[in-house]
Each structure stands twice: as C-alpha cells, then as structure tokens.
Amino acid sequence: MVIGSLQYLSFTRPDIAFAVNKLSQFMHRPTDVHWQAAKRVLRYLAGTPSHGIYLRADSPITLHAFADADWAGDTTDYVSTNAYILYLGYTPIAWSSKKQKGVARSSTEAEYCAVANTASEIRWICSLLTDLGVTLPAAPVIYCDNVGATYLCANPIFHSRMKHLALDYHFIRENVQSGALRVTHLSTHDQLADALTKPLPRTRFLMLFNKIGVRYLPPS
Known part of the structure; x- marks a missing residue:
C-alpha cells in the first residue's frame, strides 16, 4: 500500500524515482530493512512538502x-x-x-x-x-x-x-x-540522470535535483 502510493507520487517527484524503483523490487517479500527504507523515504517527503517542479512561462519549445x-x-x-x-x-x-x-x-x-x-x-x-x-x-x-x-x-x-x-x-x-x-x-x-540510477551522497543528490528542477516552491 505504501509503495503503491509512492509509485503514484513519483510521477511528480523525480527525486524519489530511484528509491521507489528499488523498493518496488521487494514488494513480494519485504523485510524489516525494506520497511525502514520506505519510512526513510516518507520522512524525506515529510520534510519537503513544498518541493516540486517549477513550470516557467518563458520555457522554449525544445x-x-x-x-x-x-x-x-x-x-x-x-x-x-x-x-x-x-x-x-x-x-x-x-x-x-x-x-x-x-x-x-x-x-x-x-x-x-x-x-x-x-x-x-x-x-x-x-x-x-x-x-x-x-x-x-x-x-x-x-x-x-x-x-x-x-x-x-x-x-x-x-x-x-x-x-x-x-x-x-x-x-x-x-x-x-x-x-x-x-x-x-x-x-x-x-x-x-545519474541521480535516478544509484544512491548518491547527500551533497550531490541535492545539487543534481536542484539542477533537474525539483526545488522549494513558496506558496502562491
């Protein structure tokens, strides 16, 4: 149930795509280790509720x-x-x-x-x-x-x-x-795309996802 919800959320949050992909591989026989990893993803999401993809009006059609x-x-x-x-x-x-x-x-x-x-x-x-x-x-x-x-x-x-x-x-x-x-x-x-293929150190993870376009979006 939790992983299924995370799969839907990853449609708008590329920063959790790799973690969700990894967790999805153990849905048939999860262990406590996998549950702890899933809770870590949930804690990350709880700490970044206002993060998302910024849509720019001046974006070129390329x-x-x-x-x-x-x-x-x-x-x-x-x-x-x-x-x-x-x-x-x-x-x-x-x-x-x-x-x-x-x-x-x-x-x-x-x-x-x-x-x-x-x-x-x-x-x-x-x-x-x-x-x-x-x-x-x-x-x-x-x-x-x-x-x-x-x-x-x-x-x-x-x-x-x-x-x-x-x-x-x-x-x-x-x-x-x-x-x-x-x-x-x-x-x-x-x-x-390196951030979607493997776990990364915190510094590089944050740098890449800022470049990808996932960032803090202040309330409108």
Whole structure:
C-alpha cells in the first residue's frame, strides 16, 4: 500500500524515482530493512512538502533528454538500471528509473540500451506534440556520458559483436540518420540522470535535483 502510493507520487517527484524503483523490487517479500527504507523515504517527503517542479512561462519549445545506466549496479543479479529525464524547454516532463531486462556485458551495452529506451520515449512525445499542432524548431537531443555508446550511435558500421543489440542499434540509427534525433556526449559530472540510477551522497543528490528542477516552491 505504501509503495503503491509512492509509485503514484513519483510521477511528480523525480527525486524519489530511484528509491521507489528499488523498493518496488521487494514488494513480494519485504523485510524489516525494506520497511525502514520506505519510512526513510516518507520522512524525506515529510520534510519537503513544498518541493516540486517549477513550470516557467518563458520555457522554449525544445526537447532534450539525459540518458544514463548504472552498469551492473545491483550486486545481487548484476542487472543494470536504466534512467532518463526528458525536458520540454527548461521543464522535466518525463522520467524513468527501471532495471534492464538482462545482464549487460559492458558499460557501452548498458548505456546504449538506456539511450534506445530514451529515444523511444522521445518519439512518443514528438508524436503527441505533432497531434497537438506543436512544431519543434530543432531535432531532440539525447545527452549520454558514455563515449562508446555515443560513438555507436553515430557510427554507420554495425559490428558483429553487437548482434544482440541489433533492434536497439537499427532503431537509433534510423532516427539519427533521418535527422529526427541527435545523441551527444557530455561529462559524467553533468549527467542529471545519474541521480535516478544509484544512491548518491547527500551533497550531490541535492545539487543534481536542484539542477533537474525539483526545488522549494513558496506558496502562491
């Protein structure tokens, strides 16, 4: 019941997305440790009741996203965690923190799957904006902090060792070659989706979520 309520709340609070994703994995057999972790999330929410996403009136109509993966971050099964944050202008409008379906054999593979997952969400948002009569001035951009994954998105040569990524590879290549999408490298320090893939020290956690757009909103 508590985790179900937190799952709904995470639709508007990206700062709890990773914690809720982690807790959701133990709903079938929770222990006292998981209950204590859930109460810690509740205490955090109780201390930040007026925090939320600030919607700016001057936000431009552009799409960009941050995609990240914590390679083999779960030491129980070594499955990586995917995460993305999608922005319309300055405002985060969609985010996700989920475990991948299988074990990635390299950090490039894990990050590339995260980029493909993000690209799929971007294409859906673009379709929705088209139905609403909104025209984007430029192609959406995905920011990835893995050099190998970024290179793979731009390289037209398909390597045989990446056969198991064929569907993701061709999906990304089709979008990049048609000009519907760009994938750009950025520093790990600037990767906002990092906060949705792993637990972080308090200082970095607060810094990232302030940059993401979750902040104190004074009463109107």
